[in-house]
Amino acid sequence: MEPNELLQKINKLVPGAILEKQRFGRSAKTCLWVESEKLRELCMALKNDPAIALDWLENLSAMQLEDALVFTYFIRSSRTKERLILRSSVELTSPTERTDFQSLAGVWGMAEPQEREIAELFGIRFLDENGVSMKHTKAAPNHWKGFPLRKSFVFDGDKGTRGGPCR
């Protein structure tokens, strides 16, 4: 399916979900910025629509850009082999508090372990369709405070400079 054709179809399925269309890096792949409130609805439609059938979440990556956390979803169809990149973001309100975001574990099972990891390392509380917080994994020791993959995180004993090992 051509990117423009796909975009038209998406706009019909979930009007107002797409904020912007971009090219991903140097590749010819399309990256769509999605309104965070409509993310789950859109992903469910992309998975269940027989012509699109994006049934496999290959990867979920998160990164902090200034005060926002950007989620990048690399999805593909195992039937048509079509690929799509979705992006959505949430503003990080506090350096010490968790921020809420929609969980997609109910859409793609593969999202669950990746969301659990992001939850702990970036300080996100993923909520299911009923607004209930998903279970978080515990990768860091019990005494650990803060969210290590946030840019604001500073390790004990250093001045936040780069070029050294993590302690």
Next chain:
Amino acid sequence: MIESLKTDLTQWEIGPYDHSLPGPMLLRLRLDGELIVAGEVETGFLHRGLEKALERQLWRSAIPYADRLDPEGALFGELALCLAVEEIAALAVPPRAQSIRVILSELTRISAHMGYIVRVARAVGSETMVHYVLRDREKILDLFELATGARVSLNFLRFGGVQADVTEGFIERVLEICELLRIRLKEYNDLFTYNHAFIKRTRGIGTIAPELARAFGVTGPNARASGISFDVRKEHPYSGYDFLDFEVPVGRRESQHLGDANHRFLLRLQEISTSVEILKQSAEAITSGPFALRKPEESFEVPRGEAYIRIESSRGLLGCHLVSDGGAYPERIQFRPPSLALLSVLPQLVRGIRIEDLPVVLATLDIGVAEADR
């Protein structure tokens, strides 16, 4: 339907450190006599903050860190990182360097699969097989040492090529080991693969149905053993795999035991054969010419941009999402390890098996806890 022994349910915790586990992890099991009725996995015991550490390194010094993603397949982490950087910086890798990368990748795959055979053999109590395979794996580690100076963490790839040209006699020794492995694979089969005791221990247990593999995003040899024909080397070729003629082994759909522990083991043996074929072709076709775009000691900065790269590691699809802000340090490096999907599917697989089969299921899944925890 799960068999029931109608005994009182007991709760077991195995781990985080236990010889039957593939690495530090905690398994919480509920047992009805010898039958596992439910299982939960807790991971994170090997979390090293690898992605954070990568953000704190200069671009060039990030490579040895990527090596540590999966110590058993160190080259794959390096390769994924290098390919991502090369895409952002639009670097064209010289053909000789591409061939060296493919040769080292396939040697790593064979070495990792041999480690897998050893773990499966140990799980079923076949010590003889363990020694035979370790003997041959040493020869591959010798080749790594000859080419790179290291046996496990190679730190040999560079952005735009490799650290050094291959040592004199390396290509000849690769061809020799191809011949040796063909003989050894037959030996492994005679000794172990078709041994009735091994078949009885592995057939029909820990089956990953194709639908289950798709639902959890299982890739690599485990998915192919379930009949899913997906291999990144074919679907999104990199490093010149598209110029090589090879068949990817896939489990036969009509097979009664598709996707079980035995299938997963057999598929790895077939993959070693495929890797031998790739090695032979790459070694014979290697061209003369430069092995890198620049001298390794020259400073290097990655322009602003991002890339997402996929490669086929010994365990499946390894993804690397890389973001550069044009500075001296990576802005974000995220890995998508194939073992994460295996850990997710594990509770489904242990449900209904007997406790004595648990080490076999774990060994045949080939979970890399190091890469999952990072």
